[in-house]
Amino acid sequence: MLLMEALGSGLLGLALAGTASRILATRLPSTRTVLVSGVVGALFGAYLTHMSLGPGHNTLFATLLGGAGVSAVVLSLLLRPAAGPGRSPRRTPFSLSSGG
Numbered sequence: 001m002l003l004m005e006a007l008g009s010g011l012l013g014l015a016l017a018g019t020a021s022r023i024l025a026t027r028l029p030s031t032r033t034v035l036v037s038g039v040v041g042a043l044f045g046a047y048l049t050h051m052s053l054g055p056g057h058n059t060l061f062a063t064l065l066g067g068a069g070v071s072a073v074v075l076s077l078l079l080r081p082a083a084g085p086g087r088s089p090r091r092t093p094f095s096l097s098s099g100g
Helices: 001-021 031-053 060-077
Strands: none
Touching: 001 031, 001 060, 031 060
16 A cells, blocks of 8 residues: 555655646756656655554545645745846845845
């Protein structure tokens, strides 16, 4: 059962990351970073869900749902703001504004 949870979560995280990298390609870093982050987030989420449910309450659906949730959170942390009108496309991290 544990192998099915790990494989299912890994594939679910890969699918979620692949979809995000196709749809939001301009707002995400390199595809390799997105795919690795999605899979690692899903595996960590599955582990966290499996351990928090405890013995005797391990269901495959709940574990996959937890893995997908953590993977989505990790992928959302990789998003950069969209460059819109009046917004500079690149800004150095932790920079202070020069306007007064």
